[in-house]
Amino acid sequence: MRLPVRIPATVLLAAVLLGLGGCGRRVDARHAAKFQEALDAFADAEEPDDFLHAAALYQEIIDGGVASGAVFYNQGNAFMRAGKPGRAIAAYRRAQRYMPLDPRLKANLQSALGRNAGEAARRPLIRWLLFWQDRISYPAKFHLAAIAALITFAAACTGLFRRHRRLFGRLTLSGIAVTLVLGFSAGYDAYRFQPDRYGVVVDPDVTARKGPDEGFQPAFTKPLTEGTEFRLLERRDQWLSIDLPGNRNAWIEERAAVVY
Secondary structure, eight states, X not given: OOOOOOXXXXXXXXXXXXXXXXXXXXXXXXXXXXXXXXXXXHHHOOSHHHHHHHHHHHHHHHHTTOOOHHHHHHHHHXXXXXXXXXXXXXXXXXXXXXXXXXXXXXXXXXXXXXXXGGGOOXXXXXXXXXXXXXXXXXXXXXXXXXHHXXXXXXXXXXXXXXXXXXXXXXXXXXXXXXXXXXXXXXXXXXXXXXXXXXXXXXSSSBOOBSSSSTTSOBSSSSOBOTTOEEXXXXXXXXXXXXXXXXXXXXXXXXGGEEEO
16 A cells, blocks of 8 residues: 655645745645755855855756746845845846736845846837736736636637527627737737846946957947846857847847846
8 A cells, every 4th residue: 555645844835835926837846845945045044155055946946947936036035145136136037027016026126226227128118008017927917818718718609509699799709809918918928038038247347349259349438237137139159249228239248147
C-alpha cells in the first residue's frame, strides 16, 4: 500500500502565496519549497551578498518556468537590499505585469527609479483607449477574453433552441464585440511583453555610443546612470541598440544592462 506524501505546511503556504501573487502557471511543491527557501534566505540576510543569494534563489524559480508577481516582486526587494537598483527595476517591471495595482510594488519601484523616475516614456494612444490595460494583470486579460468567448458561444447556442431569438441574437453580437475588444487587449499585452523587448542599465555611468564598438564617439555628453530604462531595438556582437525616452537612440555594451 502506497502511503500519501506529506507536504510541509510552509510549502503549502508558499504555494498559496505564489498563486495569490499572480502566478501565470501551475505551481508544484518543488517550486513552492524553493520559494520558501528564498523567503528564509532573505529574512536571514545581513550583507549584500546574502541578499544576492536570495535573489539567485528566486531566479531559479523563474528559470524553472514560473512567472509570478510575488517572485518578481520579492526578487526586486532582494536586489534593492543588495544595492542593485537597476536589477531591482527590471524585477519590479516584470512584477507589474501580474500585480499592476499593488501599492507596495508601486512604492518600491518609485524608490528604485530614484532620479530616473521622471524619464518614463509617454504613454501611447492605445493605452489611453484601453484604459484598463495597466489595471488588469497580464494573465487576467486572457482569462477574461476566454470567459467572454464562452458566454457568447452559450448565448448563441441558446438562441437556436429558445424563444426570443432576437434578444439572444443581440446578446450574441454584444458578446462578440466584447470578446474582440478583450482579445485585442490580451494580444496587445502579448506583443508588448514579448521577451527581450525592454531593458534597464545596471552599471553606474555607462557610456552610450553612436555604434556597436568602443571606437565610436559617445552618443551623449553625459553617461547613462544605473536604472535608466530603454526599449531594445537590436543585438549585435555583445552590444545593444537601445531607444531611450525622447526618441534618443544609442548603443551600449550588453553586460551593462538587463533585458527582459
